[in-house]
Amino acid sequence: MTIERIESNARMSQAIVHGDTIWLSGQVAKSAVGGSVTEQTTEILAGIDALLATAGSDRTKLLSLTIWLSDMDTFTEMNMVWDGWVSPDAAPARATVEARLAAPAYKVEIAAVAAR
Numbered sequence: 001m002t003i004e005r006i007e008s009n010a011r012m013s014q015a016i017v018h019g020d021t022i023w024l025s026g027q028v029a030k031s032a033v034g035g036s037v038t039e040q041t042t043e044i045l046a047g048i049d050a051l052l053a054t055a056g057s058d059r060t061k062l063l064s065l066t067i068w069l070s071d072m073d074t075f076t077e078m079n080m081v082w083d084g085w086v087s088p089d090a091a092p093a094r095a096t097v098e099a100r101l102a103a104p105a106y107k108v109e110i111a112a113v114a115a116r
Helices: 037-054 072-085
Strands: 003-008 013-018 021-027 062-069 093-098 108-115
Touching: 003 037, 013 037, 021 037, 021 062, 037 072, 037 108, 062 072, 072 093
Parallel strands: 062 093
Antiparallel strands: 003 013, 013 021, 021 108, 062 108
16 A cells, blocks of 8 residues: 655655545644634644545544643633534544643644544
8 A cells, every 4th residue: 555645844744644544743723823722723623624635535534633732721712613613423532631832832733533
């Protein structure tokens, strides 16, 4: 089987496709960096939609997600965006944890695994 790399550079790929499985790297906000958790989560989930589409999939085929928040006190704020985005009949396995992210301006990071 071949390995397809999407949006790759010397350091990493934004997505990897192998067989019928898609792995997304940790996604962070680009234009909303430094913005609210709501703004960052909204941008990240739109980016996940775009990467999944490029890989031939969509959010109904998500298998699992890991969400990192820089402050667990923003869990409810993030979930307000999440609940409007996730397909209720196709909710993936999910873990949400608090972590210090790569830069203080990042408040949310999300990595995902999906089926094609």
